[in-house]
Amino acid sequence: MFAARAVFAAGQRRAFSASARNLSKVTVLGAAGGIGQPLSLLLKMNPRVTELALYDIRGGPGVAADVSHVNTKSTVTGYEPTPEGLASALKGSDVVVIPAGVPRKPGMTRDDLFNTNASIVRDLAKAAAESCPEANLLIIANPVNSTVPICAEVFKARGVYNPKRLFGVTTLDVVRASRFVSEIKGTDPKDENITVVGGHSGVTIVPLFSQSKHPDLSSNDKLVNRVQFGGDEVVKAKDGAGSATLSMAMAGARMTDAVLRAAQGEKGVVEPSFIDSPLYKDQGIDFFASKVELGPNGVEKIFPVGDVDAAEEKLLEACLVDLKKNIAKGVSFVAANPAK
Structure with missing residues (x-):
């Protein structure tokens, strides 16, 4: 109970801080993928995003360099595919969006993606739980009906689960x-x-x-x-x-x-x-x-x-x-x- 209250209070402090500064760091995990690239571009064009952190297992810095040339005020940083790079991308983030994972092919259901994407989402959720437990976590990676519960279980295991900040994007x-x-x-x-x-x-x-x-x-x-x-x-x-x-x-x-x-x-x-x-x-x-x-x-x-x-x-x-x-x-x- 004490841990839950501490997380909630920390979340309140963070929300007030972000609102007071009117600054928002958004991290995209899977930024070089089919969803991640256009998503990163759209976020670069959003005036509410002041800092954009892009991470992927390959190509993150390249996408960041490309998107960074868009003439809006936000800064863009691409991070190397290392544990340290992932932690840095997540540190201080207000919103983490996870489109990472493999796409569907003809004949595949979202459940067919489970074995591959489940491990990816689990590991990224672990990194988020350790580096930015108070951030809003937006899950795009399919199958969302299963990947959102995966994130919840990972956060629970680390004592930082706040159900108010976990979203499956529908x-x-x-x-x-x-x-x-x-x-x-x-x-x-x-x-x-x-x-x-x-x-x-x-x-x-x-x-x-x-x-x-x-x-x-x-x-x-x-x-x-x-x-x-x-x-x-x-x-x-x-x-x-x-x-x-x-x-x-x-x-x-x-x-x-x-x-x-x-x-x-x-x-x-x-x-x-x-x-x-x-x-x-x-x-x-x-x-x-x-x-x-x-x-x-x-x-x-x-x-x-x-x-x-x-x-x-x-x-x-x-x-x-x-x-x-x-x-x-x-x-x-x-x-x-x-x-x-």
């Missing part, structure tokens, strides 16, 4: 939903506020069209399927050359911006995220994606799922079955393969 699901709806309805995507809950893979992605301006769309099975499996559409179109990188980078940049806006004092910042959530803990599901209000200390408020129609109720039932397995897989991995 922003792309609502981005896709709003875009797909706009295509059907002939509207501007920015005017389409679609709630998406659950997780971040396949049937665990549950769009709640009944809560939008177009409740009729909840019976549109083709649309629901497209939101749930939009990533497969990109993997197939790229014909083995990668997965959703550019749209995911945009989603990661949007989520990072939301966290920074809230940290710097903006009120009413709401984004979806896969977090340690009380919504379905009574069913043994410790993580769930829903709308989250952000604040200086991370998660400020977790919004309930709300009213759903009969079709969405069935989608939620299927979601929870898979989600429970995905979460357990991440927890079991760390138990069997603890970070050294």
Whole structure:
């Protein structure tokens, strides 16, 4: 209990310090990858980011040199792929974004990525827990339903777990939903506020069209399927050359911006995220994606799922079955393969 209070108090001090200075260091782990490069560029263009730290197992300094020429005020540093380089990249960071990992190929599910990406995320989480335990940790590396619990277990093992600062980035699901709806309805995507809950893979992605301006769309099975499996559409179109990188980078940049806006004092910042959530803990599901209000200390408020129609109720039932397995897989991995 004392350790938890100490972490919380330290987080409060750090949030106040970052807000008072209006300075924000953002670290990208996996900065030279398909998501990492466009994400780094978008973050360089964000005026709320004053220091950008880029790390990867290869190519980090090169990406940093390239991005550093963009004429915005923030500084950019690339770090060597050594334990010391990783620690330096993380030290003093306010937000750590982890897009590291291998991309999907045609025929692969996000779970197929597990064996490779689980170890990568575990080791990066260990480094973050040691070098910047108070930072907001944004996980993009798939499968998010399992990698977020992996991070939680690593932080717990080191006594620095703060559930308010761990986020699975599910922003792309609502981005896709709003875009797909706009295509059907002939509207501007920015005017389409679609709630998406659950997780971040396949049937665990549950769009709640009944809560939008177009409740009729909840019976549109083709649309629901497209939101749930939009990533497969990109993997197939790229014909083995990668997965959703550019749209995911945009989603990661949007989520990072939301966290920074809230940290710097903006009120009413709401984004979806896969977090340690009380919504379905009574069913043994410790993580769930829903709308989250952000604040200086991370998660400020977790919004309930709300009213759903009969079709969405069935989608939620299927979601929870898979989600429970995905979460357990991440927890079991760390138990069997603890970070050294």
